[in-house]
Amino acid sequence: MRIRRTFFIGFSLVIWLLIIYVTVVNRQITLTDGNEDVNNRLLKLEEGIAEQYKLNKHFINDLHTVIEAKKQAAVVDNEIEVHTRKEFKGTVIPVLVLACNRVSVSRCLDQLIQYRPNPDQFPIIVSQDCNHQETTDVINRYGSQILLIQQPDQSDIDVPPKEKKFKGYFKIARHYGWALNQTFFNFNFETVIIVEDDLDVAPDFFEYFLGTYPLLIKDPYLWCISAWNDNGKLGLVDEKKPELLYRTDFFPGLGWMLTKSLWIELCSKWPRAYWDDWIRQPEQRKDRACIRPEISRTRTFGKIGVSNGLFFEKHLKYIKLNEVFVPFTKMNLSYLMKDIYDNELIRTVYQSAVVSYQELKDDKIAYDGPVRIIYHTKDAFKRTAKLLGLMDDFRSGVPRTGYRGIVTFHYKGRTVYLAPNMNWKGYELSWS
Numbered sequence: 128m129r130i131r132r133t134f135f136i137g138f139s140l141v142i143w144l145l146i147i148y149v150t151v152v153n154r155q156i157t158l159t160d161g162n163e164d165v166n167n168r169l170l171k172l173e174e175g176i177a178e179q180y181k182l183n184k185h186f187i188n189d190l191h192t193v194i195e196a197k198k199q200a201a202v203v204d205n206e207i208e209v210h211t212r213k214e215f216k217g218t219v220i221p222v223l224v225l226a227c228n229r230v231s232v233s234r235c236l237d238q239l240i241q242y243r244p245n246p247d248q249f250p251i252i253v254s255q256d257c258n259h260q261e262t263t264d265v266i267n268r269y270g271s272q273i274l275l276i277q278q279p280d281q282s283d284i285d286v287p288p289k290e291k292k293f294k295g296y297f298k299i300a301r302h303y304g305w306a307l308n309q310t311f312f313n314f315n316f317e318t319v320i321i322v323e324d325d326l327d328v329a330p331d332f333f334e335y336f337l338g339t340y341p342l343l344i345k346d347p348y349l350w351c352i353s354a355w356n357d358n359g360k361l362g363l364v365d366e367k368k369p370e371l372l373y374r375t376d377f378f379p380g381l382g383w384m385l386t387k388s389l390w391i392e393l394c395s396k397w398p399r400a401y402w403d404d405w406i407r408q409p410e411q412r413k414d415r416a417c418i419r420p421e422i423s424r425t426r427t428f429g430k431i432g433v434s435n436g437l438f439f440e441k442h443l444k445y446i447k448l449n450e451v452f453v454p455f456t457k458m459n460l461s462y463l464m465k466d467i468y469d470n471e472l473i474r475t476v477y478q479s480a481v482v483s484y485q486e487l488k489d490d491k492i493a494y495d496g497p498v499r500i501i502y503h504t505k506d507a508f509k510r511t512a513k514l515l516g517l518m519d520d521f522r523s524g525v526p527r528t529g530y531r532g533i534v535t536f537h538y539k540g541r542t543v544y545l546a547p548n549m550n551w552k553g554y555e556l557s558w559s
């Protein structure tokens with residue numbers, strides 16, 4: 128902006144000087160040349176000067192406008208900066224690490240401790256379930272760098288016979304419920320970032336959550352900030368744009384921030400198992416969205432136990448973890464507020480050219496810029512998603528990373544929208 132304005136002023140000045148030069152030289156030539164009536168010439172010169180005067184006035188007016196705009200921008204800049212600093216100052220955001228029986232929790236803790244800019248601003252609470260002594264020993268080695276709490280309820284859980292093999296999910300839900308109660312009601316924090324013991328984190332993990340925190344507080348249509356892009360595989364993300372963020376209707380989890388007010392809403396009806404799919408149901412989500420990054424700020428380094436090993440091998444291990452530090456707290460993230468974001472997204476998506484999967488794959492599109500692939504049915508969505516290597520599943524009718532039915536990703540150097548019709552009416556709960 129500043130460079131453009133300076134350039135504009137310089138450019139105008141050059142033009143102005145040129146006009147004066149040309150005018151003066153012209154007049155001189157006409158005056159010394161020929162034998163016409165001197166009066167006539169003087170008249171012409173007068174006209175010329177009047178014209179010049181008008182031009183100068185115009186130029187000076189322009190200059191005033193530019194200077195005024197610049198002054199105003201400076202005021203806005205300043206206000207926003209002061210405002211933002213106030214919001215960040217004194218904001219304590221604990222990180223709650225959920226551990227059980229994996230000694231590899233140290234890998235996650237090492238990174239959290241290495242990257243956190245300030246231990247007072249980001250206290251680390253490790254909540255351990257499972258009473259696994261070896262893991263407790265590992266955690267205890269961190270001393271006062273972390274706070275260890277232990278889930279006291281180790282009673283056996285009554286699981287329906289059909290779900291015996293999913294018992295782990297029941298234990299996890301119970302642990303989450305207890306640990307979040309501790310964080311919000313016992314320690315009285317206002318916000319928390321939840322991390323599981325099998326996550327690597329990016330160097331700007333804390334900066335990301337701190338920078339997006341004001342959005343979570345200000346925008347009532349946001350209910351979480353997530354570090355995870357479900358389609359964040361190499362080849363589907365723009366590696367040159369680690370600063371890019373999106374809204375998503377699909378709750379991503381895997382390193383996410385929530386506020387106490389959301390927990391107050393959820394805690395009394397917290398489910399006995401499968402909490403992540405439960406939270407994605409319309410009764411819980413209530414049309415609220417999360418922020419997610421283009422390039423994930425977490426990555427799971429392998430899950431043994433409850434989660435599906437195949438899912439890790441086929442998908443999770445290809446997610447790219449961001450390596451560049453993006454100064455989110457110093458950036459203007461207002462474009463993510465619902466009204467601005469929705470307008471801009473709808474405008475760009477439905478102005479973009481429609482292409483087929485084949486055209487996209489063959490890279491046979493003659494122009495630059497974003498393109499759109501349309502889907503009308505669940506099967507069409509799944510087919511295209513599979514071909515492109517996108518996640519093709521739905522939860523409560525929402526595709527992964529979907530926002531208003533639109534799945535945005537990066538492919539062969541351009542932004543692609545897998546999008547429904549413009550008159551889209553909402554998610555179909557029956558799509559699964």
Ligand SMILES: *[C@@H]1O[C@H](CO)[C@@H](O)[C@H](O)[C@H]1NC(C)=O
Nearest residue numbers: 301303304305308394395396
């Ligand atoms: C958490 O606290 C809420 C509110 O007091 C309570 O209803 C819920 O049972 C608690 N959950 C757990 C797992 O302790």
Ligand SMILES: *[C@@H]1O[C@H](CO)[C@@H](O)[C@H](O)[C@H]1NC(C)=O
Nearest residue numbers: 203204207459460461462467
């Ligand atoms: C921040 O971004 C918003 C939305 O894109 C814009 O309207 C506003 O002018 C920006 N503020 C500054 C200080 O650049």
